[in-house]
Amino acid sequence: xxxxxxxxxxxxxxxxxxxxxxxxxxxxxxxxxxxxxxxxxxxxxxxxxxxxxxxxxxxxxxxxxxxxxxxxxxxxxxxxxxxxxxxxxxxxxxxxxxxxxxxxxxxxxxxxxxxxxxxxxxxxxxxxxxxxxxxxxxxxxxxxxxxxxxxxxxxxxxxxxxxxxxxxxxxxxxxxxxxxxxxxxxxxxxxxxxxxxxxxxxxxxxxxxxxxxxxxxxxxxxxxxxxxxxxxxxxxxxxxxxxxxxxxxxxxxxxxxxxxxxxxxxxxxxxxxxxxxxxxxxxxxxxxxxxxxx
Numbered sequence: 001x002x003x004x005x006x007x008x009x010x011x012x013x014x015x016x017x018x019x020x021x022x023x024x025x026x027x028x029x030x031x032x033x034x035x036x037x038x039x040x041x042x043x044x045x046x047x048x049x050x051x052x053x054x055x056x057x058x059x060x061x062x063x064x065x066x067x068x069x070x071x072x073x074x075x076x077x078x079x080x081x082x083x084x085x086x087x088x089x090x091x092x093x094x095x096x097x098x099x100x101x102x103x104x105x106x107x108x109x110x111x112x113x114x115x116x117x118x119x120x121x122x123x124x125x126x127x128x129x130x131x132x133x134x135x136x137x138x139x140x141x142x143x144x145x146x147x148x149x150x151x152x153x154x155x156x157x158x159x160x161x162x163x164x165x166x167x168x169x170x171x172x173x174x175x176x177x178x179x180x181x182x183x184x185x186x187x188x189x190x191x192x193x194x195x196x197x198x199x200x201x202x203x204x205x206x207x208x209x210x211x212x213x214x215x216x217x218x219x220x221x222x223x224x225x226x227x228x229x230x231x232x233x234x235x236x237x238x239x240x241x242x243x244x245x246x247x248x249x250x251x252x253x254x255x256x257x258x259x260x261x262x263x264x265x266x267x268x269x270x271x272x273x274x275x276x277x278x279x280x281x282x283x284x285x286x287x288x289x290x291x292x293x294x
């Protein structure tokens with residue numbers, strides 16, 4: 001079968017890792033996918049679309065095969081999934097080839113985004129708390145400080161931006177204060193949100209697609225706070241609803257409200273500056289308006 005990468009994968013790889021690196025891997029992807037399946041004796045049913053942002057997702061009778069470029073660090077996803085061993089997350093079944101993971105089959109079209117918002121947030125909180133465990137000794141995961149340092153560097157270019165500058169400065173200041181007062185070093189999902197929690201048979205909801213790192217829980221929860229941001233911005237009481245969501249999620253998971261608010265600010269503004277760099281101005285404006293409410 002043809003292994004055409006979904007457009008979301010093409011766009012996200014280029015934006016995150018650079019067009020040249022993405023183009024080289026995507027050019028080789030159809031042959032790579034076929035070779036991986038042939039060598040492992042797996043037969044493709046179909047490519048999942050829109051699929052992942054850093055990997056090609058292929059359904060096979062035995063489960064799901066994910067193929068990702070080395071620069072997206074699929075080895076770290078493998079290590080995190082192996083450590084969780086199915087607790088709150090999709091189960092790792094094997095590694096057919098370098099950069100390829102065989103995972104248990106969930107329902108790729110049914111995520112928490114299919115639920116009403118209140119129910120989705122409740123299920124999300126119950127799922128993510130299972131993932132927050134001590135990492136294994138000698139792990140290779142980066143820390144929140146290391147990841148956010150990489151993210152903060154390109155944000156500096158927007159300090160003088162007339163629209164984003166004030167929020168960029170506030171986000172960078174919040175990061176510095178948060179890192180100075182953080183003591184937690186738990187294994188985190190890294191990109192946890194409603195769309196990363198899929199329906200399963202072994203458990204009602206299981207997390208997928210981690211970009212694992214080690215640090216404090218508030219960082220991990222911050223991306224979830226802004227889920228369905230377009231709905232929040234469109235609502236007449238969006239600002240107050242966003243602040244209530246911060247407080248409700250923090251309280252439900254016994255986190256400090258101010259720390260969750262600070263990481264939510266940083267992550268929203270960081271995403272906004274990436275959107276500006278990629279020319280996605282509408283997305284950036286939504287994120288900046290949301291960040292301004294915090």
